[in-house]
Amino acid sequence: xxxxxxxxxxxxxxxxxxxxxxxxxxxxxxxxxxxxxxxxxxxxxxxxxxxxxxxxxxxxxxxxxxxxxxxxxxxxxxxxxxxxxxxxxxxxxxxxxxxxxxxxxxxxxxxxxxxxxxxxxxxxxxxxxxxxxxxxxxxxxxxxxxxxxxxxxxxxxxxxxxxxxxxxxxxxxxxxxxxxxxxxxxxxxxxxxxxx
Amino acid sequence: xxxxxxxxxxxxxxxxxxxxxxxxxxxxxxxxxxxxxxxxxxxxxxxxxxxxxxxxxxxxxxxxxxxxxxxxxxxxxxxxxxxxxxxxxxxxxxxxxxxxxxxxxxxxxxxxxxxxxxxxxxxxxxxxxxxxxxxxxxxxxxxxxxxxxxxxxxxxxxxxxxxxxxxxxxxxxxxxxxxxxxxxxxxxxxxxxxxx
Amino acid sequence: xxxxxxxxxxxxxxxxxxxxxxxxxxxxxxxxxxxxxxxxxxxxxxxxxxxxxxxxxxxxxxxxxxxxxxxxxxxxxxxxxxxxxxxxxxxxxxxxxxxxxxxxxxxxxxxxxxxxxxxxxxxxxxxxxxxxxxxxxxxxxxxxxxxxxxxxxxxxxxxxxxxxxxxxxxxxxxxxxxxxxxxxxxxxxxxxxxxx
Amino acid sequence: xxxxxxxxxxxxxxxxxxxxxxxxxxxxxxxxxxxxxxxxxxxxxxxxxxxxxxxxxxxxxxxxxxxxxxxxxxxxxxxxxxxxxxxxxxxxxxxxxxxxxxxxxxxxxxxxxxxxxxxxxxxxxxxxxxxxxxxxxxxxxxxxxxxxxxxxxxxxxxxxxxxxxxxxxxxxxxxxxxxxxxxxxxxxxxxxxxxx
DNA sequence: CATGAATGAGTTTTCATTCAT
DNA sequence: TATGAATGAAAACTCATTCAT
Numbered sequence: 001x002x003x004x005x006x007x008x009x010x011x012x013x014x015x016x017x018x019x020x021x022x023x024x025x026x027x028x029x030x031x032x033x034x035x036x037x038x039x040x041x042x043x044x045x046x047x048x049x050x051x052x053x054x055x056x057x058x059x060x061x062x063x064x065x066x067x068x069x070x071x072x073x074x075x076x077x078x079x080x081x082x083x084x085x086x087x088x089x090x091x092x093x094x095x096x097x098x099x100x101x102x103x104x105x106x107x108x109x110x111x112x113x114x115x116x117x118x119x120x121x122x123x124x125x126x127x128x129x130x131x132x133x134x135x136x137x138x139x140x141x142x143x144x145x146x147x148x149x150x151x152x153x154x155x156x157x158x159x160x161x162x163x164x165x166x167x168x169x170x171x172x173x174x175x176x177x178x179x180x181x182x183x184x185x186x187x188x189x190x191x192x193x194x195x196x
Numbered sequence: 197x198x199x200x201x202x203x204x205x206x207x208x209x210x211x212x213x214x215x216x217x218x219x220x221x222x223x224x225x226x227x228x229x230x231x232x233x234x235x236x237x238x239x240x241x242x243x244x245x246x247x248x249x250x251x252x253x254x255x256x257x258x259x260x261x262x263x264x265x266x267x268x269x270x271x272x273x274x275x276x277x278x279x280x281x282x283x284x285x286x287x288x289x290x291x292x293x294x295x296x297x298x299x300x301x302x303x304x305x306x307x308x309x310x311x312x313x314x315x316x317x318x319x320x321x322x323x324x325x326x327x328x329x330x331x332x333x334x335x336x337x338x339x340x341x342x343x344x345x346x347x348x349x350x351x352x353x354x355x356x357x358x359x360x361x362x363x364x365x366x367x368x369x370x371x372x373x374x375x376x377x378x379x380x381x382x383x384x385x386x387x388x389x390x391x392x
Numbered sequence: 393x394x395x396x397x398x399x400x401x402x403x404x405x406x407x408x409x410x411x412x413x414x415x416x417x418x419x420x421x422x423x424x425x426x427x428x429x430x431x432x433x434x435x436x437x438x439x440x441x442x443x444x445x446x447x448x449x450x451x452x453x454x455x456x457x458x459x460x461x462x463x464x465x466x467x468x469x470x471x472x473x474x475x476x477x478x479x480x481x482x483x484x485x486x487x488x489x490x491x492x493x494x495x496x497x498x499x500x501x502x503x504x505x506x507x508x509x510x511x512x513x514x515x516x517x518x519x520x521x522x523x524x525x526x527x528x529x530x531x532x533x534x535x536x537x538x539x540x541x542x543x544x545x546x547x548x549x550x551x552x553x554x555x556x557x558x559x560x561x562x563x564x565x566x567x568x569x570x571x572x573x574x575x576x577x578x579x580x581x582x583x584x585x586x587x588x
Numbered sequence: 589x590x591x592x593x594x595x596x597x598x599x600x601x602x603x604x605x606x607x608x609x610x611x612x613x614x615x616x617x618x619x620x621x622x623x624x625x626x627x628x629x630x631x632x633x634x635x636x637x638x639x640x641x642x643x644x645x646x647x648x649x650x651x652x653x654x655x656x657x658x659x660x661x662x663x664x665x666x667x668x669x670x671x672x673x674x675x676x677x678x679x680x681x682x683x684x685x686x687x688x689x690x691x692x693x694x695x696x697x698x699x700x701x702x703x704x705x706x707x708x709x710x711x712x713x714x715x716x717x718x719x720x721x722x723x724x725x726x727x728x729x730x731x732x733x734x735x736x737x738x739x740x741x742x743x744x745x746x747x748x749x750x751x752x753x754x755x756x757x758x759x760x761x762x763x764x765x766x767x768x769x770x771x772x773x774x775x776x777x778x779x780x781x782x783x784x
Numbered sequence: 785c786a787t788g789a790a791t792g793a794g795t796t797t798t799c800a801t802t803c804a805t
Numbered sequence: 806t807a808t809g810a811a812t813g814a815a816a817a818c819t820c821a822t823t824c825a826t
Contacts, residue, residue, distance in 0.1 A: 417704070504697065504700050550749055560712070
């Protein structure tokens, strides 16, 4: 294998391991040694490739984001209408992969860390704006720019809230997250149209 | 000051300092020395009174919870109707005190920690059930038990989501959280009644 | 109770507690708080009466020594012959009180500490010389000064060895300590006489 | 030096340093920093190799035990008779290396610690049984099983006693330990034979 | 006389990071 | 490329000791 290839393989293994470790632990308070061990390499190598723990974490979030983006693009590509695009976004957000306990826990941990880490904050801001813009682009044709923005904000909040509840494994969750969000959107759209 | 009171004063100062420190830091990764300094005492004294960092944190969460509860009871006492109870709950959740950046950040940090700490998890579970039950008790008279539970779940998720967004200081937030939640509830209730 | 009496009662309670604590722990690595609690008082009071942990320990050894001395004097008073004096010394050394697990463990702990503590060393030296002199005074009439000193040294070593073995609760101890020491002395005396 | 050897070299340096430190201090109450400094490394490295202070101490006792065992095996190999084996054991016990102040102080410290540490206790139990069995194997041909066990016990006690007296540097020691023990054994054997 | 309040100094342990091989 | 060696810095926790009441 060429040197550049090895580097990519190692980097991928390390970011995967980092996400896994953070997800398992529920916070970014994991050791480089733990992450490296999950990737089957030494902690020193992780430093060699990423420079610091911080940089490895940032790269990991970027990977998470890229993954989500890929899924979203694929789902949106199949949508045949603005309303379909909304459903596609929701489906992806709660898909088995994105809504797995580990991934959700990792998201939450990164969110928390972002409060102190501008780089991370900026990165997660991208995700937030992308979600918002996707929601708005589905809603706009149906309710107009202004209402679309308002509904998107409530919807995004609900999605985030469902994520945090998933992460905490709150007992008593009965309703399907997709149903909950779809219902919110549907009801909001209907309400706007009734009074428009 | 009476000798017997000192303990309570110190304990209060320390839990306040802990919440403040956790809020400022955005995570429970704060040192006893930092907390103790904020309370104006030595780290050794914090151990003297609480035994361990863990116990101090638990006591702090308990204090946060008790504070929220007091506010909620006061607000509910003034409500004159089921619908008024719902608004009261929402008002309290987003009141200046409960929705301050620091308090919100502390809540989030405790939530994250709860993933690994059963004691904390149990404590926060109390909050979750109390919120749910308060919401249901306001909704039930209007939409019945079944729909009340469903709406309460979406509402609680939205509240949690708005909290996490507040903690992250996500740019671009424009809508008022209270408006968002009130609107969600109002629309949901109306929708249920229309098709009932 | 007069003030001086209270002081003596407290001091006695504290040295007793110290011996008990050290015996239970098997080393002088016990806390003032532990000792004070056993004596039913505060750690501050222990300092008030003894000035320092070191001083409390020294006083405790002194008490142990005084106790042993009282027992020894009583036993020697009943002895009717030099040989009887030897047996009396041995009896006392292995009496239920002096050879109890706790007392033995306390002796050992103090011995160990004496390596670094000249004051303690001096105190324990008194015990060593007293034992030696008592043994010699019993042996001298039977084997003369020179042999008495030699036999006393071996005997004292054996007694110390039996103490340390008791402290460690070495499995497999079968023989009675008194028998072992009596036999050693008897055989040594006989041997000297045969070849004298 | 080969990379693979470094670990063993460091471990050896650390256990040596630990024995030295414990011997100098007369108790196990020495800091990892002190031990590490004596070995010329950082305290962190000591943890790296041994995991905990406890484990380092256990390894050190094991080293002490192994060393004694090697010496004993060598000495026993040169013995030409049961009686010679007894003398060999005694010689080793009081050899310059094994009976040095530091080594003796270390033994005593470990013995004391063993009261609270089952792992250490088990380890030291091995030494006790080995000494006993070596003594019995030398005595048995001369006095039979039963008497051999009895004499071995007294002898072992005397050896232990001479160790503790050495550790304490008791003033007034005049007799040679080897002489004392040899004499005890000789006299006991003679006594048994006379009355057998 | 007696105690709880309070702390400074110290100890083990953890961990990101650097470096030589 | 890859790793084990090595460490400094930090953090929780302990405890003898002092002091005000």
